[in-house]
Amino acid sequence: MKVLGTSKFGRNHLTFSTNHPKPIPTKSTELLIKIHYTDLNPVDHHKLNMKPYGTPTPSHRTPFIVGYGGSGVVESISPDADEECSELLNKRVCFLADPSRDGSYAQYIVVDRRVVTAIPDGVSLYHGLHSAACIPVAGVTALESLAKVGLPVESINDRDDTYFPPPSSCSGEKHRLLIVGGAGGVGSWATILARATYTNYVEIVCTTGSKESSDWCTKMGADVTIGHDEIDSKLGTGPKGSCDSIICLTEPTTALFASLAEVLRPYGKICLVVAGEGIKSLDMSFIFFKCGTVCTETVFSSSRCGYHIDQADEMRNILKVLWVKKIAAPLSDTWEDEKSDWKIACEEGGYIDMVGSGHVKGKLVMKIGD
Numbered sequence: 001m002k003v004l005g006t007s008k009f010g011r012n013h014l015t016f017s018t019n020h021p022k023p024i025p026t027k028s029t030e031l032l033i034k035i036h037y038t039d040l041n042p043v044d045h046h047k048l049n050m051k052p053y054g055t056p057t058p059s060h061r062t063p064f065i066v067g068y069g070g071s072g073v074v075e076s077i078s079p080d081a082d083e084e085c086s087e088l089l090n091k092r093v094c095f096l097a098d099p100s101r102d103g104s105y106a107q108y109i110v111v112d113r114r115v116v117t118a119i120p121d122g123v124s125l126y127h128g129l130h131s132a133a134c135i136p137v138a139g140v141t142a143l144e145s146l147a148k149v150g151l152p153v154e155s156i157n158d159r160d161d162t163y164f165p166p167p168s169s170c171s172g173e174k175h176r177l178l179i180v181g182g183a184g185g186v187g188s189w190a191t192i193l194a195r196a197t198y199t200n201y202v203e204i205v206c207t208t209g210s211k212e213s214s215d216w217c218t219k220m221g222a223d224v225t226i227g228h229d230e231i232d233s234k235l236g237t238g239p240k241g242s243c244d245s246i247i248c249l250t251e252p253t254t255a256l257f258a259s260l261a262e263v264l265r266p267y268g269k270i271c272l273v274v275a276g277e278g279i280k281s282l283d284m285s286f287i288f289f290k291c292g293t294v295c296t297e298t299v300f301s302s303s304r305c306g307y308h309i310d311q312a313d314e315m316r317n318i319l320k321v322l323w324v325k326k327i328a329a330p331l332s333d334t335w336e337d338e339k340s341d342w343k344i345a346c347e348e349g350g351y352i353d354m355v356g357s358g359h360v361k362g363k364l365v366m367k368i369g370d
Contacts, residue, residue: 002370004105004342005063010053011045011356014105014346017063023102023110025078031085031113032077033095035368037133037340038070038104041185045356047099067104068097068300069136070365071119071129075108084113091118094132094315096140099300105342107368114307117315120323130337131329132319134185134363139318139329140311141273141299142189142247148295149245149269151177151202153193153317167202169244170267175202176242178235178263180228180256181249182206183213185363186273188220188330190247193318195221196325205243207231216361220330237262241290244268251276254283261286269293332362340367 001022006013025032044066057064071094077085096115097103119132143153150167169175177194179187183206191204205224206217214225226234228250236242241264248260251274260270264287272279272294287294302309322329334354338344345351345366354360 001107003063003065003102003107004346005065006048007057007062007064009048009051009055009057009064011048011352013054014048014352016343016346020063020106022108025076025081025110027078027112028080028082029085029112029114030078030081030110031088031116032075033072033093033109033111033116034075035070035072035104035107035109036129037072037365037367038067039133039137040345040351040355040364040366041068041137042355042358043068043137044105044352061102065102065105067106068099069133070095070097070104070109070368071133074116088113088116088118092129092132093118094135094319096136096299096303096311096315098303105366105368112303112307113312115303115311117312117319119319130340130365130367131322131331133365134189134329134331135315135318137299138185138363139189139193140314141186141297142193143314143318144299144309145186145247145271145273145297146190146194148271148297149177149247151175151194151198151245153197153321165201167198167244169265171240171244171265175244177202177204177245177247178231178243179204179206179222179247179249180231180260182217182220182222182225183208183361184249184358185330185360187217187247187249188362191217191220191222192327192330193321196321196327205235213361216333231256231259231263235263239266239290241265241268246270248272248274250274251278252282253278254281257282258286261290261292264290264292266290267292269295271295271297273297330362332360332364334360335362335364337367340365341369342366343369
C-alpha cells in the first residue's frame, strides 16, 4: 500500500512509499480501515520533530508514519472478530489511531474498534467524511477538556430544543469559560460544543492573536474575544477572579499561568492541554488558596491504559450534536477538497506545513489518494 512516511526525523524528510505492507487485523477487537481522510494536527509535527533533524527513525517504525485520526470505511476484520467489530464491517467510520503503531498518513490502518465510531446515514445530509475526520483528535480533546472543567457535553435527544441547566458559579453570575488559543482546532471544537450544549447560559471568552482569528472565534460561538496578552487587563483578577472554567491550549508559561491563576474564580477549574517546558515550573500558590482544580488532557491516555474511556461513544456524541443541532464541523475557511489531496498537501507550503505553522483557524484534513 502507499504511505506518506519518513526514515529520518524532520518534516522535510516526508516522502511517499508504495511498497509498505498492508496491515492485517489479527485481534478480535481490530478493524482494517480504508482511509479516506486523515486529520492534520500539530501533534503530527511534534512526533516528526521529537528528535534532532536527520536522526534515523527506529528500525521497527521505518517508515515512520504519523497521523492520529481520520475517517474511512471498515474493509475487513479478523477471523475471530467479536460482535461489535462485525457490526462495523463496511460502515463509514471515524477513528482514533494508536500512537504506538503506524498512523493515518496511509491508505489503510488497523485500529481497535473501541476508538471507532460508525457515522449515521443521516449525518451525510450535513457532513461528509472530510468533516468526520475532524472529530477524533481535536473534537474528543475538546469534549474531554470541557468535562474536566465542569462543562460536560452530555448525550442529547433527537430534538433541536434540548435544554441543559447552566453550570453553577460560586459568583452567582453567569458561568464564564475562558479558552486560551480559541481559533485552533481544539478551541473551535470547545466553543462549538459548549455553545451547542449550554446555549446562552455560558459566556465564552476566547483569546486570539489577530482580527481574523477573532472573527473566526465569534463565528464559532464566542461571546467575547481578547488578545492573548489581555487576560489580566480585560478580565477580573484577584481573590474573586472572573472565570469559572479555563481551557489552556498554549504552553502554560510562568507569566500565562500567573494570569490564569488571577482570573480563576474560587472553586474554578483549569485544564492544560499543552505541556512544554513551562509546565515544569508552575506556581500553584494562588490557585491553592482559591480551592482551584488544575488538570491535564491528553486524548491518547485512554488507549495507553487499556481504553479507560469510551472514546467511541464520545465521537458518537459529537456526531449527534452536529446532526441534531445542524452545526458544521470547524473546517478551516481555507480548506478545499482539491488542495487537500495528499500529493498537494505534502508540498512546501501545503496543508501539512500550514498546520505546522500554528496559525490555522479551525481544522484541516488531508485526503488520502492513490
